[in-house]
Amino acid sequence: xxxxxxxxxxxxxxxxxxxxxxxxxxxxxxxxxxxxxxxxxxxxxxxxxxxxxxxxxxxxxxxxxxxxxxxxxxxxxxxxxxxxxxxxxxxxxxxxxxxxxxxxxxxxxxxxxxxxxxxxxxxxxxxxxxx
Amino acid sequence: xxxxxxxxxxxxxxxxxxxxxxxxxxxxxxxxxxxxxxxxxxxxxxxxxxxxxxxxxxxxxxxxxxxxxxxxxxxxxxxxxxxxxxxxxxxxxxxxxxxxxxxxxxxxxxxxxxxxxxxxxxxxxxxxxxx
Amino acid sequence: xxxxxxxxxxxxxxxxxxxxxxxxxxxxxxxxxxxxxxxxxxxxxxxxxxxxxxxxxxxxxxxxxxxxxxxxxxxxxxxxxxxxxxxxxxxxxxxxxxxxxxxxxxxxxxxxxxxxxxxxxxxxxxxxxxx
Amino acid sequence: xxxxxxxxxxxxxxxxxxxxxxxxxxxxxxxxxxxxxxxxxxxxxxxxxxxxxxxxxxxxxxxxxxxxxxxxxxxxxxxxxxxxxxxxxxxxxxxxxxxxxxxxxxxxxxxxxxxxxxxxxxxxxxxxxxx
Amino acid sequence: xxxxxxxxxxxxxxxxxxxxxxxxxxxxxxxxxxxxxxxxxxxxxxxxxxxxxxxxxxxxxxxxxxxxxxxxxxxxxxxxxxxxxxxxxxxxxxxxxxxxxxxxxxxxxxxxxxxxxxxxxxxxxxxxxxx
Amino acid sequence: xxxxxxxxxxxxxxxxxxxxxxxxxxxxxxxxxxxxxxxxxxxxxxxxxxxxxxxxxxxxxxxxxxxxxxxxxxxxxxxxxxxxxxxxxxxxxxxxxxxxxxxxxxxxxxxxxxxxxxxxxxxxxxxxxxx
Numbered sequence: 067x068x069x070x071x072x073x074x075x076x077x078x079x080x081x082x083x084x085x086x087x088x089x090x091x092x093x094x095x096x097x098x099x100x101x102x103x104x105x106x107x108x109x110x111x112x113x114x115x116x117x118x119x120x121x122x123x124x125x126x127x128x129x130x131x132x133x134x135x136x137x138x139x140x141x142x143x144x145x146x147x148x149x150x151x152x153x154x155x156x157x158x159x160x161x162x163x164x165x166x167x168x169x170x171x172x173x174x175x176x177x178x179x180x181x182x183x184x185x186x187x188x189x190x191x192x193x194x195x196x197x
Numbered sequence: 198x199x200x201x202x203x204x205x206x207x208x209x210x211x212x213x214x215x216x217x218x219x220x221x222x223x224x225x226x227x228x229x230x231x232x233x234x235x236x237x238x239x240x241x242x243x244x245x246x247x248x249x250x251x252x253x254x255x256x257x258x259x260x261x262x263x264x265x266x267x268x269x270x271x272x273x274x275x276x277x278x279x280x281x282x283x284x285x286x287x288x289x290x291x292x293x294x295x296x297x298x299x300x301x302x303x304x305x306x307x308x309x310x311x312x313x314x315x316x317x318x319x320x321x322x323x324x325x326x327x328x
Numbered sequence: 329x330x331x332x333x334x335x336x337x338x339x340x341x342x343x344x345x346x347x348x349x350x351x352x353x354x355x356x357x358x359x360x361x362x363x364x365x366x367x368x369x370x371x372x373x374x375x376x377x378x379x380x381x382x383x384x385x386x387x388x389x390x391x392x393x394x395x396x397x398x399x400x401x402x403x404x405x406x407x408x409x410x411x412x413x414x415x416x417x418x419x420x421x422x423x424x425x426x427x428x429x430x431x432x433x434x435x436x437x438x439x440x441x442x443x444x445x446x447x448x449x450x451x452x453x454x455x456x457x458x459x
Numbered sequence: 460x461x462x463x464x465x466x467x468x469x470x471x472x473x474x475x476x477x478x479x480x481x482x483x484x485x486x487x488x489x490x491x492x493x494x495x496x497x498x499x500x501x502x503x504x505x506x507x508x509x510x511x512x513x514x515x516x517x518x519x520x521x522x523x524x525x526x527x528x529x530x531x532x533x534x535x536x537x538x539x540x541x542x543x544x545x546x547x548x549x550x551x552x553x554x555x556x557x558x559x560x561x562x563x564x565x566x567x568x569x570x571x572x573x574x575x576x577x578x579x580x581x582x583x584x585x586x587x588x589x590x
Numbered sequence: 591x592x593x594x595x596x597x598x599x600x601x602x603x604x605x606x607x608x609x610x611x612x613x614x615x616x617x618x619x620x621x622x623x624x625x626x627x628x629x630x631x632x633x634x635x636x637x638x639x640x641x642x643x644x645x646x647x648x649x650x651x652x653x654x655x656x657x658x659x660x661x662x663x664x665x666x667x668x669x670x671x672x673x674x675x676x677x678x679x680x681x682x683x684x685x686x687x688x689x690x691x692x693x694x695x696x697x698x699x700x701x702x703x704x705x706x707x708x709x710x711x712x713x714x715x716x717x718x719x720x721x
Numbered sequence: 722x723x724x725x726x727x728x729x730x731x732x733x734x735x736x737x738x739x740x741x742x743x744x745x746x747x748x749x750x751x752x753x754x755x756x757x758x759x760x761x762x763x764x765x766x767x768x769x770x771x772x773x774x775x776x777x778x779x780x781x782x783x784x785x786x787x788x789x790x791x792x793x794x795x796x797x798x799x800x801x802x803x804x805x806x807x808x809x810x811x812x813x814x815x816x817x818x819x820x821x822x823x824x825x826x827x828x829x830x831x832x833x834x835x836x837x838x839x840x841x842x843x844x845x846x847x848x849x850x851x852x
Contacts, residue, residue, distance in 0.1 A: 067588070068544050073581040075448045079341035079357035079398070084243040088250065089396040095341035095357010099449050112477040113540035118582055119481065134351040136341070147244035151199050186337045187361050187842060188204040189249055195198070206841045210734035210750035210791070215505040219512065220789040226734035226750005230842050265744040267734070278506035282461050317730045318711060318754050319466040320511055326460070329850070330806050335843040346636040350643065374739040375802035380844055381743065409637035413592050449580060450597040451642055457591070468710045472603035472619035472660070482658040488603035488619005492711050527613035529603070579599045580623050608767040612774065671768035675723050712728040713773055719722070 068115045071103040072122045076129040080137040080148045087147075093138070098153065098183040100129055102161055104170065105178035116170045124169055128160045150183050154193035157181045165197035199246045202234040203253045207260040211268040211279045218278075224269070229284065229314040231260055233292055235301065236309035247301045255300055259291045281314050285324035288312045296328040330377045333365040334384045338391040342399040342410045349409075355400070360415065360445040362391055364423055366432065367440035378432045386431055390422045412445050416455035419443045427459040461508045464496040465515045469522040473530040473541045480540075486531070491546065491576040493522055495554055497563065498571035509563045517562055521553045543576050543584035550574045551586045558590040592639045595627040596646045600653040604661040604672045611671075617662070622677065622707040624653055626685055628694065629702035640694045648693055652684045674707050678717035681705045689721040723770045726758040727777045731784040735792040735803045742802075748793070753808065753838040755784055757816055759825065760833035771825045779824055783815045805838050805846035812836045813848045820852040 079095040102125045104116045132140075137148040146152060158181040165176045182192040210226040233256045235247045263271075268279040277283060289312040296307045313323040341357040364387045366378045394402075399410040408414060420443040427438045444454040472488040495518045497509045525533075530541040539545060551574040558569045575585040603619040626649045628640045656664075661672040670676060682705040689700045706716040734750040757780045759771045787795075792803040801807060813836040820831045837847040 067586070068547070069575075069585040069587070070544060071583050071585075073449065075450070077352075077356045077358050077448070079355050082243075086243055086245070086248050086250075090339075092396050093341050093398040094339050094396040095359075096339050097357075097359040097448050109542075109544055112475075112479055113542040113545045114479070115544050115584070117479050118543075119479075122582070134354050134356040136355040149240075149244040150249075151201065151240055151246050152244045154199070182200075186339070186359050187335065188337070189253070190202050191246070192200040192202075193198070194200070204842065206843070208745075208749050208751050208841070210748050213505075217505055217507070217510050217512075221732075223789050224734050224791040225732045225789040226752075227732050228750075228752040228841050265747050265749040267748040280502075280506040281511075282463065282502055282508050283506045285461070313462075317732070317752050318728065319730070320515070321464050322508070323462040323464075324460070325462070329848070330809070331837075331847040331849070332806065333845050333847075344636075348636055348638070348641050348643075371804075371806055374737075374741055375804040375807045376741070377806050377846070379741050380805075381741075384844070411633075411637040412642075413594065413633055413639050414637045416592070444593075451646070452595050453639070454593040454595075455591070456593070466711065468712070470614075470618050470620050470710070472617050483601075485658050486603050486660040487601050487658040488621075489601050490619075490621040490710050527616050527618040529617040579601070579621050580597065581599070606767075610767055610769070610772050610774075673764075673768040674773075675725060675764055675770050676768045678723070706724075713777070714726050715770070716724040716726075717722070718724070 067105060067107055068109065069103050069105045070115050070118060070121060071101050072118060072125050073099065073101050074122070074125045074129050075099045076133040078132055078135055078137050082147045082149065084147065096185050098150070098185060100125065100157060101182040102157070103180040104176045105180070106175045107177060108175060110171070110175065115175060120170050124161060124164050128157050150185050150191035151193065154181045154183045154191050158193045158195050162195060162197040198236060198238055199240065200234050200236045201246050201249060201252060202232050203249060203256050204230060204232050205253070205256045205260050206230045207264040209263055209266055209268050213278045213280065215278065227316050229281070229316055231256065231288060232313040233288070234311040235307045236311070237306045238308065239306060241302070241306065246306060251301050255292060255295050259288050281316050281322035282324065285312045285314045285322050289324045289326050293326060293328040329367060329369055330371065331365050331367045332377050332380060332383060333363050334380060334387050335361060335363050336384070336387045336391050337361045338395040340394055340397055340399050344409045344411065346409065358447050360412070360447060362387065362419060363444040364419070365442040366438045367442070368437045369439060370437060372433070372437065377437060382432050386423060386426050390419050412447050412453035413455065416443045416445045416453050420455045420457050424457060424459040460498060460500055461502065462496050462498045463508050463511060463514060464494050465511060465518050466492060466494050467515070467518045467522050468492045469526040471525055471528055471530050475540045475542065477540065489578050491543070491578055493518065493550060494575040495550070496573040497569045498573070499568045500570065501568060503564070503568065508568060513563050517554060517557050521550050543578050544586065547574045547576045547584050547586035551588050555588060555590040591629060591631055592633065593627050593629045594639045594642060594645060595625050596642060596649050597623065597625050598646070598649045598653050599623045600657040602656055602659055602661050606671045606673065608671065620709050622674070622709055624649065624681060625706040626681070627704040628700045629704070630699045631701060632699060634695070634699065640700060644694050648685060648688050652681050674709050674715035675717065678705045678707045678715050682717045682719050686719060686721040722760060722762055723764065724758050724760045725770045725773060725776060726756050727773060727780050728754060728756050729777070729780045729784050730754045731788040733787055733790055733792050737802045737804065739802065751840050753805070753840055755780065755812060756837040757812070758835040759831045760835070761830045762832060763830060765826070765830065770830060775825050779816060779819050783812050805840050806848065809836045809838045809846050809848035813850050817850060817852040
């Protein structure tokens with residue numbers, strides 16, 4: 067099983083709804099350092115699982131849509147806490163869609179996808195799925 | 198599959214019994230930077246797998262019980278080499294017990310647990326289990 | 329010359345005023361991983377430059393005052409862009425005051441102070457001053 | 460499930476054949492920081508999965524065979540692009556052979572092997588297999 | 591004194607001339623993770639030392655000129671070993687020229703420049719100069 | 722001004738004498754990831770400040786003398802708390818001696834020396850001196 071990972075980041079504002087979040091119920095923000103891992107069992111004739119340049123471009127495009135925004139104002143997250151877990155799933159779902167659309171090459175080769183969001187040097191979250 | 202990780206550390210002394218350990222048979226010590234990952238398939242209504250604050254508290258409590266100690270003197274490790282592997286399992290077992298006790302919220306949600314101990318910039322060990 | 333560094337972090341929202349900031353003019357946010365370095369030429373009789381526990385407490389207290397806040401709403405930053413540089417100076421000034429007040433032990437021993445704020449894996453800023 | 464990881468590195472030159480590689484078709488090079496993870500369900504009587512010293516020696520030996528070389532000139536890679544994925548598999552296969560030969564102790568104990576090659580701070584690739 | 595740092599990387603091939611280099615006399619390569627730090631005593635009215643976007647662009651441009659190349663073939667390095675120290679100086683000189691040309695804003699504000707090249711997880715080199 | 726840094730590590734046991742140390746008065750231990758930086762204004766004809774291989778060897782030798790030991794039992798530290806600051810100075814003094822003895826090449830070229838000891842992911846200390 068091969069895995070290829072690319073890293074990018076995004077900087078967002080948001081607040082959380084629920085007592086469990088304590089002071090994070092206030093409007094605050096985060097830098098998320100985002101790792102996207104593509105997995106698969108075979109390489110193509112060039113010896114690659116995915117074109118790492120295209121993988122990086124797709125990740126950049128996915129994080130750019132959220133970057134420098136207040137996620138509380140984004141319609142797609144209305145009624146949802148944009149926790150690290152939720153954002154990891156959001157980005158993984160978005161990349162999965164791109165994989166299925168063939169944006170990274172033959173979609174059949176990528177059989178798994180993991181997105182990890184580092185919110186600080188002491189906490190991170192991830193979401194793993196099949197494309 | 199979601200994963201949430203929190204990081205803490207502990208500083209301990211110990212020695213190892215067995216020729217395989219070479220100079221590490223002498224009393225020495227280590228800083229272990231400890232990562233605890235909680236895994237599960239679903240989020241609760243707040244959009245979280247575990248309350249990251251409680252996860253951090255539980256990890257801190259688990260490492261605090263070993264911190265600033267000579268593990269050679271701890272009864273619970275009598276007759277056991279406190280290798281990085283053994284300590285990873287010890288902490289994972291301890292956290293699993295807390296998960297089952299509901300300390301991190303509904304235990305059914307956490308279906309996997311990984312504890313990784315970084316002993317230096319070039320070596321680390323982990324233990325993975327179900328709670 | 330000795331140096332002792334402790335690390336903590338804070339998560340804030342803010343926006344910037346000025347065309348130079350491009351999309352960062354919008355309300356967004358950041359995790360700042362904050363390193364505070366204390367410098368001095370001599371150690372005390374215990375063999376320390378500063379009590380690392382107190383240094384960590386002072387840093388935690390300084391970042392806690394900004395954590396989980398929208399800095400655009402904080403009176404002390406009114407009319408000021410809370411850039412990484414500005415926040416590094418803010419925290420260094422705050423810690424310098426605490427050093428002078430003796431909160432870290434005899435202030436004469438700490439002759440320099442550096443605060444570094446990591447805003448992502450590819451950018452950070454620092455401010456250095458005498459206490 | 461236990462895992463033990465050791466880290467080393469190698470510095471190589473190579474070029475890639477195929478338009479997908481863009482400027483990387485030119486002769487260039489890379490530092491690969493290499494992590495080798497050994498996995499298994501049980502520890503031996505010493506409390507270890509593998510002798511970490513022997514694991515480090517085997518990894519060093521494996522990367523030494525490629526270090527400070529132009530991989531384009533190495534017969535074993537003739538006709539193959541030495542991408543990060545290919546090199547991860549090459550090193551994993553090499554280590555698997557050593558595990559099976561008993562070089563790290565009883566081969567039955569190591570039931571999984573992962574090799575990860577970090578090519579920069581924003582990209583890495585891995586290969587996972589059973590020994 | 592303020593400092594602002596941006597990070598990028600480059601992947602190059604090269605060889606060294608001189609017995610002191612041992613196996614590195616052979617054609618090999620390296621990934622250099624490059625940090626460029628700009629220093630100065632004052633901020634502009636926007637609260638910044640340098641426009642971090644322009645700083646990142648200038649660094650990217652500087653490393654792009656060397657990326658995916660065999661430095662042994664570059665005329666500007668003829669007769670020179672492209673050691674990590676030499677490349678750090680090369681990039682710092684290049685950035686200093688750009689600072690003086692006003693590419694990062696008023697050159698008077700940047701009074702110091704440091705370029706650090708990480709060649710592996712266990713070795714790096716830097717060069718510091720005034721612009 | 723050039724700087725060249727090499728990294729190694731050591732694992733030691735020790736205890737501290739003094740109420741300021743709290744639980745660290747008990748016998749415990751630490752992994753110290755040790756960075757040694759050599760500074761100088763000029764390169765030799767090979768384009769290097771120091772032979773990085775010899776620098777790494779000297780650092781390894783210096784840390785090896787302390788590794789896998791209980792520093793409370795080492796005569797050279799009798800009556801001294803082996804704090805991170807003290808150990809940073811100890812290693813810097815040791816390396817300075819080696820520089821002066823010509824072990825890294827012409828001592829005149831190295832005009833500064835910094836040793837940094839990382840005791841965890843959130844704390845480190847350094848000592849800087851002329852050789």
